[in-house]
Amino acid sequence: MxxxxxxxxxxxxxxxxxxxxxxxxxxxxxxxxxxxxxxxxxxxxxxxxxxxxxxxxxxxxxxxxxxxxxxxxxxxxxxxxxxxxxxxxxxxxxxxxxxxxxxxxxxxxxxxxxxxxxxxxxxxxxxxxxxxxxxxxxxxxxxxxxxxxxxxxxxxxxxxxxxxxxxxxxxxxxxxxxxxxxxxxxxxNVHFDLPAEHQFASKIIETFNQKFFAERMGAGNCSSTPILIVGMPRSGTTLIEQILSSHPDVHGGGERNDLQNTIAEMIPQFPKAAASKWATEYAAIGESYVSRLNKVKNKTKHITDKMPRNFYFLGVVGVALPNVRIIHCKRSPIDTCLSCFALHFPYGQEFAYDLRELGGYFNIYNRLMAHWHRVMPGRILDLNYEMTVKDLEGEARRILQFCGLQWQDECLKFYRTKRQVATASSVQVREPIHSRSVDRWLNFEKHLVPLREALGLLADDGLG
The missing domain is CATH 1.25.40.10 (Tetratricopeptide repeat domain)
Structure with a gap:
């Protein structure tokens, strides 16, 4: 050459x-x-x-x-x-x-x-x-x-x-x-419209009423692959996922956009258009969502999806996937909101940077969860963060029983489970259970007046 x-x-x-x-x-x-x-x-x-x-x-x-x-x-x-x-x-x-x-x-x-x-x-x-x-x-x-x-x-x-x-x-x-x-x-640097969030939640509640579920009862995809973990950010969702992912039948999927993306594609005018879709269409929605999860799931039977904001979409899940377990993580409202305020979120959670908006958003979340309990009785397991800290084994057994899983001692040693945790709790879930974050708000009480006012009656919920 x-x-x-x-x-x-x-x-x-x-x-x-x-x-x-x-x-x-x-x-x-x-x-x-x-x-x-x-x-x-x-x-x-x-x-x-x-x-x-x-x-x-x-x-x-x-x-x-x-x-x-x-x-x-x-x-x-x-x-x-x-x-x-x-x-x-x-x-x-x-x-x-x-x-x-x-x-x-x-x-x-x-x-x-x-x-x-x-x-x-x-x-x-x-x-x-x-x-x-x-x-x-x-x-x-x-x-x-x-x-x-x-x-x-x-x-x-x-x-x-x-x-x-x-x-x-x-x-x-x-x-x-x-x-x-x-x-x-x-x-x-973010846009957040609290009145618009209130209106969005009201439309969801109006659409997904008892009649909506009665007309579509028995429909949906039969898969039980996903385990949804919902709640406010910083309410213990990562801890619950770490406990579950320590079970050999569960893959920890982390915070996924799959449900929201599926709904955006198949119900583009959510929630208004949800009322015009019937049983077979919801079965297809469930199938599409599970198919997305299966692309990242390993050979385990279940995969968790712990995107907190999924609490907006539980009405779709209730019809599209009637066999899916839904776990709701609860924590002291004032501790939850303070923990959000103390953290910078790289994306989403635009409500978290103002104490009054935080309290307002918490009320929206609380209102929606109360609605889902009314129209889907028995479908959602409430877990209290403070109780989980106090009685880890008792709460872990409740979780596994609800999910139809056999008991595994490894779930109590969740901090040893080797997996990638991409949330702000990545350090905490590598430690044995502790109560350092319980009543954290007391250290900042005098600074939290705007938050307490926005939370209203919820400000003292779970505080003894």
């Missing part, structure tokens, strides 16, 4: 690689993670030193909940570029989600050494540790939160991290000040 031919061949390979990377990146951005993974695996076989291919392969595997493959890809990427901050952060996030919070902290620390003013990394790092008094990291967070050159997102993350640190050391007033500032910034 002469020099000109070799040059053309080299240019051809570079063009093919560029096209392959573009196709893989498009698949990743489109959420086609299986396709993206296949393309990136092909790229790294032919070009094993391609940093972006290894990094994005890890990201695709992370989305597919293949933690081992994601970890391998991130380590390969770090071998090529040890000082890549995004890869260090992605690896730390994965390690935290899989229960290795100590190892995650070390990688977050490495990332912070390279990028010491990245407030989002500080925020993520703060979730992996409990701060102690005289911790030098608190000094760093004070300095970061006071840095006026930070953009608004940076200030938000810095104040969330500082608020968490100050709460850890018992400086509750200063902690709440930081959390208030973080939430004020977060609220400016």
């Amino acid at each position: 002469n020099r000109k031919t070799r040059s053309k061949s080299s240019k051809g390979r570079k063009a093919q690689l560029k096209l392959a990377l573009a196709n893989a990146e498009k698949a990743l951005l489109d959420g086609a993670f299986i396709r993206a993974r296949q393309l990136y695996e092909k790229i790294v076989r032919s070009d094993p030193k391609n940093l972006s291919a290894w990094a994005n392969l890890g990201a695709a595997c992370l989305q597919m909940e293949d933690a081992d493959a994601a970890k391998y890809a991130f380590f390969e990427a770090l071998a090529i570029e040890p000082n890549s901050v995004p890869i260090l952060v992605n690896l730390a996030t994965l390690l935290n989600q899989t229960g290795a919070s100590g190892e995650a902290s070390r990688y977050y620390r490495r990332a912070l050494q390279l990028s010491p003013t990245d407030a989002e990394i500080w925020h993520d790092f703060s979730r992996t540790k409990r701060f102690e008094k005289d911790d030098p990291d608190i000094t760093s967070l004070h300095k970061l939160a006071g840095d006026l050159s930070l953009k608004s997102d940076g200030q938000m993350h810095a104040h969330y991290a500082l608020g968490k640190a100050l709460e850890d050391i018992g400086n509750y007033d200063a902690a709440f000040d930081s959390l208030r500032m973080a939430n004020q910034i977060a609220r400016k």
Whole structure:
């Protein structure tokens, strides 16, 4: 082969690689993670030193909940570029989600050494540790939160991290000040219309009445594959899923959009159009939803879907999947709302950044759940977070009995179950059961007047 031919061949390979990377990146951005993974695996076989291919392969595997493959890809990427901050952060996030919070902290620390003013990394790092008094990291967070050159997102993350640190050391007033500032910034970046949410809930209640269910009784898909776990965010849904996923017949599916997406496609004018659909159509809706879940379920009999917002759609589930178990997680309203306020959600939960809106949204959720109990008696198991903390075995036995599952001692050792947990409770569910989060609100009582007013009579529910 002469020099000109070799040059053309080299240019051809570079063009093919560029096209392959573009196709893989498009698949990743489109959420086609299986396709993206296949393309990136092909790229790294032919070009094993391609940093972006290894990094994005890890990201695709992370989305597919293949933690081992994601970890391998991130380590390969770090071998090529040890000082890549995004890869260090992605690896730390994965390690935290899989229960290795100590190892995650070390990688977050490495990332912070390279990028010491990245407030989002500080925020993520703060979730992996409990701060102690005289911790030098608190000094760093004070300095970061006071840095006026930070953009608004940076200030938000810095104040969330500082608020968490100050709460850890018992400086509750200063902690709440930081959390208030973080939430004020977060609220400016989201759209939330509380009156519209009230109207939406009213339309659902009006549509899914007793007559609706009576006319469609006995219809639906017979599958019992999904186990739905619903409730407010921060109400214990991750804990209940971890208990269930410790059972050999249950795969923990996490927070999934499958139900909402199925309804959006098959009842595009929900909830109004739901009344015009009949038994056979609801059976098809149930089949479509289960089919989506089966794509991610392993060989287990059941898969959990713990998207909290699914409580809006239980009327559809009640008709479309009459054999599906629904578990409702309840927790002290004021503790639930405070826990939401203390946390930044990467997507959704737009109601969580204002105390009055939080209380209003909780009332909507409570109203809907009361309605589902009235029109679907016996279909929903209520679980109280505080009772689960107090009597883990008793509540675990109730859960398994309700789901038709045989008792397994492993369910009491849920914190040992190795699975990827991508929610804010990923650290807590790696610990034995504890009551640290019960009555957390008492530390912030004087700051919660707007929340108590918005909750109304619910403010004292479950508080003894």
